[in-house]
Amino acid sequence: MSLPSSTSRRGFILSSGAALLASTIYYPTSAAWAAGADEPPGPPQISADEAIRRLAEGNRRFVDGKITHPGRTPADFQPLAQGQYPIAAIISCADSRVAPEILFDQGIGDLFIIRIAGNYVDGAGPAVKGSVEYSVAVLNVPLIAVLGHSQCGAVKSAIQHLHDHNALPGAINDLVKQLKPAVLESEGKPGDLLENAIEANVRRGVAKLNTLEPVVGPAVKSGRIKVVGGVYDLATGTVRMLA
Numbered sequence: 001m002s003l004p005s006s007t008s009r010r011g012f013i014l015s016s017g018a019a020l021l022a023s024t025i026y027y028p029t030s031a032a033w034a035a036g037a038d039e040p041p042g043p044p045q046i047s048a049d050e051a052i053r054r055l056a057e058g059n060r061r062f063v064d065g066k067i068t069h070p071g072r073t074p075a076d077f078q079p080l081a082q083g084q085y086p087i088a089a090i091i092s093c094a095d096s097r098v099a100p101e102i103l104f105d106q107g108i109g110d111l112f113i114i115r116i117a118g119n120y121v122d123g124a125g126p127a128v129k130g131s132v133e134y135s136v137a138v139l140n141v142p143l144i145a146v147l148g149h150s151q152c153g154a155v156k157s158a159i160q161h162l163h164d165h166n167a168l169p170g171a172i173n174d175l176v177k178q179l180k181p182a183v184l185e186s187e188g189k190p191g192d193l194l195e196n197a198i199e200a201n202v203r204r205g206v207a208k209l210n211t212l213e214p215v216v217g218p219a220v221k222s223g224r225i226k227v228v229g230g231v232y233d234l235a236t237g238t239v240r241m242l243a
C-alpha cells in the first residue's frame with residue numbers, strides 16, 4: 001500500500017506539522033457541497049490525500065484537547081438533509097471508546113462509518129461490504145480507512161479461543177472466528193501477539209478492500225480512491241497510520 005508522503009509510517013500524529021500548516025486553509029464541511037444535489041457528479045470532491053489531512057488535523061486537535069466540534073449547528077446539518085458528501089468511509093470497531101467522529105473531530109455528514117466488533121472486512125458479509133461499496137459508488141468518498149484499536153476485546157477473544165470450538169455463546173463464536181486468521185499469521189512473530197494481531201487484522205481488511213470486486217477494487221486501481229489502515233491508541237488518543 002502506498003501512502004502519501006505526508007502520512008508516512010510515522011503516522012497521523014507525527015505528520016501533523018504539515019497538517020497544522022494546512023489548517024490555515026480551512027475547507028468547508030460537506031454541508032457546502034450538499035446543497036441542492038442528490039448524487040455526486042464526477043470524481044470525489046476532494047482527494048484522498050486531502051481527506052487524510054483533515055483526519056490528521058482532527059486527530060491532532062483531539063489529542064491536544066482542542067477539539068472544535070465542527071459541523072454540528074443547524075446551519076451545518078440542515079443543508080445535509082438534501083444529500084451527503086462524506087470525506088471518508090471508516091470501518092471501525094464497535095468498542096465504545098472508538099468513536100470516529102470524536103477522535104477525528106469531524107462533523108455531521110463528514111464520515112460514513114461502519115462499526116463492527118473487531119472491524120474486520122474479510123468474512124464480514126454483505127452488510128459491511130455493501131455499505132463500503134455504497135460509500136464509493138453512490139456517496140463518492142475518496143478515502144476508505146480501516147481503523148483498529150489497542151486492547152481490542154474482539155481480537156483478544158480470538159487469541160483466547162483460537163483453538164476452541166463452540167467456546168463462546170450465540171453468534172459471538174462466529175464473529176471471533178473471522179479474526180482468527182489475523183491471530184494465526186501473528187503467532188510466533190516478534191513483539192506482542194495482541195498488538196501484532198490487531199495490526200494484521202487491519203492490514204487484512206485493507207488488502208481485501210484493495211481487490212474487492214466489482215466496486216472498490218477497480219476504484220482503487222483507477223486511482224479514484226485510496227484505502228488506508230490505522231490503529232487507534234486508547235490511552236493516547238492517537239491514530240497511527242500503517243505503512
Ligand SMILES: [Zn+2]
Pocket residue numbers: 093094095117118119149151152153154155
Ligand atoms: Zn475492538
